[in-house]
Amino acid sequence: MQHSKPRRFDNAINASSMADIAFLLLIFFLVTTKIVEEQGVFVKLPPWDPTQQPVDLNENNVLSIKVNALNQLMIEGQISDFSNLRSRVKSFIMEPVREPDEAVVSLQNDRGTHYQTYVLAYNEIKAAYSELWDAWAEQHFGRPYDELTSADQKTVRDKIPLVISEAEPTEIGEQKQD
Numbered sequence: 001m002q003h004s005k006p007r008r009f010d011n012a013i014n015a016s017s018m019a020d021i022a023f024l025l026l027i028f029f030l031v032t033t034k035i036v037e038e039q040g041v042f043v044k045l046p047p048w049d050p051t052q053q054p055v056d057l058n059e060n061n062v063l064s065i066k067v068n069a070l071n072q073l074m075i076e077g078q079i080s081d082f083s084n085l086r087s088r089v090k091s092f093i094m095e096p097v098r099e100p101d102e103a104v105v106s107l108q109n110d111r112g113t114h115y116q117t118y119v120l121a122y123n124e125i126k127a128a129y130s131e132l133w134d135a136w137a138e139q140h141f142g143r144p145y146d147e148l149t150s151a152d153q154k155t156v157r158d159k160i161p162l163v164i165s166e167a168e169p170t171e172i173g174e175q176k177q178d
Contacts, residue, residue: 068112108166
C-alpha cells in the first residue's frame with residue numbers, strides 16, 4: 001500500500017461573482033431609494049416692470065417684523081412671541097385707521113436666522129391673510145374662501161391683498177446658533 005501525501009486544501013475564496021453581486025445590490029438601492037427634495041416657500045413674484053418707480057409708503061401702513069440671528073421675533077421694535085404673530089398681523093391689517101389694501105407687512109431676517117424660523121414667521125403671516133380672507137368671504141359671500149369661484153376669490157384678494165415685503169437680510173449676527 002502506497003502512502004499518499006495528505007491533501008492540502010486551498011484557502012482561496014472564489015470571488016468571481018462578487019462584482020456581479022455588488023453591482024446588483026447597487027442597482028437595487030438606486031431603484032428603491034427615494035430622494036427627498038427640500039421644499040421651499042412658494043411665492044409668486046409680480047412681473048418685472050422696468051418703468052415702475054419705487055413707491056413711498058406711509059410708515060403707519062407698514063408692520064415691521066424682524067427675526068434676528070438668535071431666532072427671536074421682534075414686531076415693531078418689541079420682542080414678541082411667535083404665538084402672537086398671526087393675531088398681530090390680522091389686527092394691523094384690519095385697523096380702522098387704514099384700508100386693508102394699504103397695509104404692508106415687512107419681514108426682515110438676519111443672515112444667521114435658521115431657515116425653520118424664517119418659514120415659521122412667513123407661514124404665520126400667510127395664515128393671518130388666509131384667516132382674513134375666510135372671514136371676509138364668509139361675511140360677504142356666505143362661504144369660506146376656498147369654496148368661492150376664482151372670480152370671487154379675486155374680489156376677496158383685491159379687498160385684502162397679500163402684501164409681504166421681504167427686506168434685505170441684515171448681517172448683525174454672523175454666527176449661526178445651532
